[in-house]
Amino acid sequence: MLKIPSKTSSVSIESAATLSVENVSWSSAKSERMILSPISFSLEPGRILGVTGPNGAGKSTLLRLLYRYHMPNTGSVKINGVDIWSIPAREAARTVAAVLQEQPTDFALTVHEIVSLGRIPHRKGFSAAHGAHDTNIVLNTLDRLELSHFANRQFGTLSGGERQRVMVARALAQEPKLMVLDEPTNHLDIRHQLEVLELIRDLPLTIVTSLHDLNMATSVCDDVLILKDGRSLGFGTPETVFSEETISNAFRVTAKRDRLVSSNAKHLSFNL
Ligand SMILES: Nc1ncnc2c1ncn2[C@@H]1O[C@H](COP(=O)(O)OP(=O)(O)OP(=O)(O)O)[C@@H](O)[C@H]1O
Numbered sequence: 001m002l003k004i005p006s007k008t009s010s011v012s013i014e015s016a017a018t019l020s021v022e023n024v025s026w027s028s029a030k031s032e033r034m035i036l037s038p039i040s041f042s043l044e045p046g047r048i049l050g051v052t053g054p055n056g057a058g059k060s061t062l063l064r065l066l067y068r069y070h071m072p073n074t075g076s077v078k079i080n081g082v083d084i085w086s087i088p089a090r091e092a093a094r095t096v097a098a099v100l101q102e103q104p105t106d107f108a109l110t111v112h113e114i115v116s117l118g119r120i121p122h123r124k125g126f127s128a129a130h131g132a133h134d135t136n137i138v139l140n141t142l143d144r145l146e147l148s149h150f151a152n153r154q155f156g157t158l159s160g161g162e163r164q165r166v167m168v169a170r171a172l173a174q175e176p177k178l179m180v181l182d183e184p185t186n187h188l189d190i191r192h193q194l195e196v197l198e199l200i201r202d203l204p205l206t207i208v209t210s211l212h213d214l215n216m217a218t219s220v221c222d223d224v225l226i227l228k229d230g231r232s233l234g235f236g237t238p239e240t241v242f243s244e245e246t247i248s249n250a251f252r253v254t255a256k257r258d259r260l261v262s263s264n265a266k267h268l269s270f271n272l
Pocket residue numbers: 028031035053054055056057058059060061062
C-alpha cells in the first residue's frame with residue numbers, strides 16, 4: 001500500500017480556488033458522438049480531485065475543459081464563481097495551470113528557463129524582460145521543489161522524474177489557483193511516483209489530476225470522479241465512490257476491497 005502523508009493542516013489555502021463545473025459537455029466538431037455527457041460537480045478550495053476511469057472514458061477531455069483548451073458545448077467551468085471563458089486568455093492562464101504528459105521538445109532550455117516560462121502570463125504588455133519579482137518567484141519555486149542545483153542543467157539531461165518536477169515547478173511559477181495534472185505519475189518508477197504525489201499533496205492549491213492507479217487515488221485524493229463512456233459513475237470521497245460494484249462495472253473486472261494486514265488500510269485488487 002502506498003503511504004502518502006496526509007495533507008498538513010498548516011498548508012495555507014488562501015491562494016486556492018473553488019471550482020464549479022456546471023452541466024459541462026463536449027463533442028468534437030467533426031464527430032456526432034458526445035465525448036463528455038453533461039457533468040456537474042464542485043470542489044472546495046484546497047481539495048484534490050482524482051479523475052479515474054478506463055481508457056477512452058473522457059478523463060483528458062474533462063481536464064482540457066478545465067484548463068480552457070476546449071470550450072464546453074453546454075454549461076460552464078467557474079473558478080471562484082467566474083466563468084473561465086468570460087475572461088481574457090492571459091487572465092485565465094494566471095488562474096489555471098496544467099501539467100500535461102507532453103513535455104517541451106526544446107531540450108536545450110535550462111531548468112531555470114523552463115520554470116521562467118510560467119511567468120509569461122504575468123508579464124505586462126509585450127515585455128520579454130523579467131522583473132525582480134518574477135525572478136524571485138522562479139528562484140523560490142526552484143528552491144521549494146528542490147531543483148535549485150539543477151537550475152543551469154539542460155532539460156534534456158534530466159531523468160523522467162526530475163523532468164516531471166520541473167513541469168510542476170513551471171506550473172507553480174504561474175501562481176495559479178487551480179492546477180490540473182494529466183497522469184502525472186505516468187512512466188515514473190515507484191519512488192518518483194511517491195515523490196510527485198507527495199508534492200501534489202502539499203501544494204496549497206485546488207487540484208484536479210487524472211490517475212490510473214485507484215489505490216494511489218485513494219491515498220492522495222480528497223474526492224474522486226469515475227468516468228465511463230463520457231459519463232460520471234460517481235463523485236465523492238474514495239470511500240463512498242470506490243465500491244466493488246462501481247469499480248467492477250467501470251473497468252469490466254471483478255474488484256475486491258480488502259484491508260491490508262500490516263496497516264489495516266483499505267486496498268483494491270482486481271481480477272478479470
Ligand atoms: N478531438 C477529438 N476528436 C475526436 N475524438 C476525440 C477527440 N478527443 C478525444 N476523442 C475521443 O474521445 C474519447 C475520450 O478521450 P480521452 O482522451 O478524453 O480519454 P481518456 O479517458 O483520457 O483515455 P486514456 O485513459 O486512454 O488516456 C476517446 O474515444 C477519444 O478517441
